[in-house]
Amino acid sequence: MHLYDGHFGGMHLIWWIIWVILLAWIFFIPADIPYQKTIKDSPLDILKKRYAKGEISKEDYEESKRILNSDN
Template sequence: MMMFWWIVIGLIVVAAVFLPLSNWLGKNQRTGDSPIQILEKRYAKGEISKEEFEEQKNNLKRK
């Protein structure tokens, strides 16, 4: 009977580590945006200036 509880505790620990990790990884992989779209979103949010936006956009178009 004691072995049963160790298995239950082990499963809870594995779930507590795996579920948040898989959720975090899934969120990072779901974005199908192109680099230009990501750049446009960053500019729209005000994360980068117009000069940075133009410079990075030109860099991306050169590649």
């Protein structure tokens, strides 16, 4: 009676697959890490994105940009 005479050989393959999937999940799937410092957009960057998306008109963009630049 040998433990490795072919009866449980398939379990080794399953465990290798589980480990590979686990390691791939840890290293290759991007996720937000709690307490990780992220680069926040400046108010001017947010304004530019809103203008690019068409959420605000050119007049609103120019007026808001003027206000933001006058604060500096």
